[in-house]
Amino acid sequence: MTSVALPRPIFDDSHDEFRDVVRRFVEREVTPHLEAWAAAGRVDRSLFQKAAQTGLIGINVPEEFGGGGVEDFRFNAIVIEEFARAGASDVSMSISGENDLVAPYFSAFGTPEQNERWLTPMIEGEKVGAIAMTEPGTGSDLAAITTTAIPQGDDFIVNGSKTFISNGLLADFFIVAVRTDPDAGRQGISLLVIDADAPGFTRTGPLKKIGLPAQDTAELSFADARVPRANVLGGEGKGFLNMRRNLAIERLSIAVTSMARMRATFEQALDYSKERHAFGQRIADFQANRFYLAELATEIEVTQTFIDRCILDASSHQLDEVTAAMAKWWATELHQRVIQRSLQLHGGYGFMREYPVAHDYMDSRVATIFGGTTEIMKEIIGRRLTR
Structure with a gap:
């Protein structure tokens, strides 16, 4: 670096070694493909598999679910920094989105069955996960979401839409913020895992953005989508x-x-x-x-x-x-x-x-x-x- 940069004592030798691994991965598997991914509006699905094989996904997920078992966000930060340094922030959002947004919900709230079904395949690079919170009319106000999931027997019937969803086109499943009790305010919001092949679910995109061209961004729609109540993540009303x-x-x-x-x-x-x-x-x-x-x-x-x-x-x-x-x-x-x-x-x-x-x-x-x-x-x- 040409400027005077202060040392960063928060990192030790293990972090420096990991940074070298991430930097080489970006140089080999990301930089050569940036233009093609930007034109396509999404990364190639094989990126997730290669990142998983290199140990870049699920760093702090318990080993029993296939993760690295390292409770140290410094490793997550290194992944973000090295992608960003190479001008690949849009690609970083696909990988770090799974690490920092999706995986923590399963680690904290997932049942063994849920983690085996969704978390482990994601860490292995076999499935892609995403978070779906934002709606066309809510933006930053998560308490105002209107997507509903009404109980019907052993299922929920989901209606509504989400927008600006990262990994929206590639994802195999979504952690979706829904209203399971429309009259309970914030206490009526739950998190529901919805598979991309759920009946009544559709998605459109990629959305045309002014930046982050390789970042897969989509809009999701639910029209009487039927989802098992067993897919609630973290308990009803606790979303x-x-x-x-x-x-x-x-x-x-x-x-x-x-x-x-x-x-x-x-x-x-x-x-x-x-x-x-x-x-x-x-x-x-x-x-x-x-x-x-x-x-x-x-x-x-x-x-x-x-x-x-x-x-x-x-x-x-x-x-x-x-x-x-x-x-x-x-x-x-x-x-x-x-x-x-x-x-x-x-x-x-x-x-x-x-x-x-x-x-x-x-x-x-x-x-x-x-x-x-x-x-x-x-x-x-x-x-x-x-x-």
Whole structure:
């Protein structure tokens, strides 16, 4: 790296060795396919199998279900960082989505039968899993979901829709937030595992996004879909509480992605500013630009220290929703400032798709929206402060 980067003492030799494995995997199995996957709107399904064989899926899932059995989020963070560093944040969302969003629900709430049916095949790369919470009319307000699952004998009859679902087209099963009791408010929300071949279930996509082109995003529809009541994950009426429990990890994952991506983009902008000349001197030699670089480098290092603390908290199961909200909104908003200045330093070339900074400009924008908008993150923090 060309800038002065502070050491990160949260990692030891085992983490460094794992980082080398992930980096080689990305170089071998991801980077050569990025353009093709972007054009297709999804990654190739074989990626999940190769990632599983390399040990990149289910890192902290108990060994009895085929996982690595390592309760250490630092390994999860390394996967995110190495994909993001290579400009493959959209691909990372497919793999890390299973690690940080899907697997924790099964590990925490799944019965042995459920884990054998869905978790183990996912960790082996044989099945792809996804989370389906967001609806066309709810966005960040999970308490307002309207998709219903009405009991009928040994089944639920599910009606409603979900949107912006990652892994939506490739997934073999979904953990779906539904209302099993429409009159019980938050206490009427449950998590229901729905197989992609369930009668009455359809999906459309990929949705046309302005960024993250290789990230498989779809809309799901349920029209009298019949799902066994045995597919409830974590107990009826406990879905909202269980979702809140895992949202901190989801938001930290987003923060880690922004942190890694902004660092890579800043390094590229710094290199460019020292190579490109204008008016007889390097771009980096203009005082205004040196100030921009100094400010961004400082903010990046300060933020990295905070994110690393959050990674350690997550590794020891101490990360709370307020701290995660702080990490998510601050890192993603700083990413916006870094990318704006980095693109500006590139001048007209920053607007050309052939430059990584242009891709980051498009890919990074959604980070302040998904997983809960910046405004929702501030609301979470503010409520805790003032209650």
